[in-house]
Amino acid sequence: METIEQVLESKNIRITAMRMLIYKFLVEKEVAVTLSDIENAFEKADRTTLYRTIKTFEEKDIVHQIDDGTGITKYALCEKDCNCEIETDLHLHFHCTNCNKTICLTENKIPKITVPDGFISENVNLVVKGICDKCSG
Amino acid sequence: METIEQVLESKNIRITAMRMLIYKFLVEKEVAVTLSDIENAFEKADRTTLYRTIKTFEEKDIVHQIDDGTGITKYALCEKDCNCEIETDLHLHFHCTNCNKTICLTENKIPKITVPDGFISENVNLVVKGICDKCSG
DNA sequence: ATAACAAATGCACTTCCATTGCATTGGTTT
DNA sequence: AAACCAATGCAATGGAAGTGCATTTGTTAT
Ligand SMILES: [Mn+2]
Ligand SMILES: [Mn+2]
Ligand SMILES: [Zn+2]
Ligand SMILES: [Zn+2]
Numbered sequence: 001m002e003t004i005e006q007v008l009e010s011k012n013i014r015i016t017a018m019r020m021l022i023y024k025f026l027v028e029k030e031v032a033v034t035l036s037d038i039e040n041a042f043e044k045a046d047r048t049t050l051y052r053t054i055k056t057f058e059e060k061d062i063v064h065q066i067d068d069g070t071g072i073t074k075y076a077l078c079e080k081d082c083n084c085e086i087e088t089d090l091h092l093h094f095h096c097t098n099c100n101k102t103i104c105l106t107e108n109k110i111p112k113i114t115v116p117d118g119f120i121s122e123n124v125n126l127v128v129k130g131i132c133d134k135c136s137g
Numbered sequence: 138m139e140t141i142e143q144v145l146e147s148k149n150i151r152i153t154a155m156r157m158l159i160y161k162f163l164v165e166k167e168v169a170v171t172l173s174d175i176e177n178a179f180e181k182a183d184r185t186t187l188y189r190t191i192k193t194f195e196e197k198d199i200v201h202q203i204d205d206g207t208g209i210t211k212y213a214l215c216e217k218d219c220n221c222e223i224e225t226d227l228h229l230h231f232h233c234t235n236c237n238k239t240i241c242l243t244e245n246k247i248p249k250i251t252v253p254d255g256f257i258s259e260n261v262n263l264v265v266k267g268i269c270d271k272c273s274g
Numbered sequence: 275a276t277a278a279c280a281a282a283t284g285c286a287c288t289t290c291c292a293t294t295g296c297a298t299t300g301g302t303t304t
Numbered sequence: 305a306a307a308c309c310a311a312t313g314c315a316a317t318g319g320a321a322g323t324g325c326a327t328t329t330g331t332t333a334t
Contacts, residue, residue, distance in 0.1 A: 014301085016311065035291080046313045051292080053311090067206045069262055071321085072291075094256060105256075111248050113263070118270030119231060119242075125206055126250070127262045133255030151330080153282070172320080183284045188321080190282090208292085209320075 011060040018045060022053050023062070032066050032074035032093070032102040068095040068102045068127050076104050090124060096132035103132060148197040155182060159190050160199070169203050169211035169230070169239040205232040205239045205264050213241050227261060233269035240269060 057063040092105040229242040
């Protein structure tokens with residue numbers, strides 16, 4: 001099991017208290033989080049710092065951004081050794097219209113999508129909306 | 138060939154000059170448009186009117202909303218007799234990262250997506266990012 | 275035709291989120 | 305210790321979405 005320090009180090013990010021806390025927060029959350037979620041969890045910290053921390057994480061492929069159609073950007077931890085930028089690696093995202101949670105379905109990969117002649121597909125974003133397992137039970 | 142008046146009438150929307158103009162604008166555009174696009178095309182008109190017009194069109198299934206991941210909502214005309222709300226009717230959307238245009242690929246339907254047990258899929262949004270036919274040529 | 279009513283439009287204002295500039299703090303390296 | 309660069313904090317900005325209310329316009333009833 002890798003420690004948080006090891007994760008950050010392996011991605012060439014300086015280890016700071018703030019970054020460790022935010023990383024830990026993301027690990028503990030099983031769903032995608034908004035910037036406001038993080039903000040609420042760390043009232044003491046400045047919003048900008050949180051924003052830039054998550055942006056740094058994004059650049060370094062520690063988290064990936066999710067646009068679930070709510071208009072608010074969400075973030076979730078990448079899988080270990082994921083290649084976010086490679087199309088075939090991408091998984092589905094599920095947005096529950098009942099509890100408003102957004103979940104990475106990492107086991108469910110996006111099927112091969114064909115586009116018309118002349119179009120070049122580089123990336124696919126797929127969001128399923130509906131009722132999550134917690135809410136449907 | 139249906140006239141614009143007939144389209145609006147069939148959807149039970151009052152025919153006004155503004156609505157005719159905006160509908161015409163949408164027909165002539167072959168790509169999805171933002172509210173700003175419409176705003177720029179009709180400098181004289183108030184933004185709110187344009188906003189509410191497009192919302193009315195959306196409610197009446199004249200246009201559908203597209204979230205292509207740019208953070209700005211886009212709109213495009215629905216196909217004739219489309220059932221936007223029915224999952225199996227939904228088509229792909231293509232967002233060109235070069236020219237920033239978003240295109241309805243109405244011929245390319247979204248494949249059947251399976252979700253884990255307990256999850257109920259009600260709707261699927263699929264956006265392909267890449268280079269469009271105009272830009273790749 | 276006129277009055278009464280309802281819908282559409284225009285203007286002002288608000289809210290929310292994302293993003294940036296700049297000063298300050300803190301950690302590393304020589 | 306000095307120099308340096310990255311990280312943080314504070315303040316402000318920008319963009320888009322949305323709402324309240326007054327006014328105008330169109331429709332319907334008398
Ligand atoms: Mn994910
Ligand atoms: Mn479309
Ligand atoms: Zn739920
Ligand atoms: Zn293009």
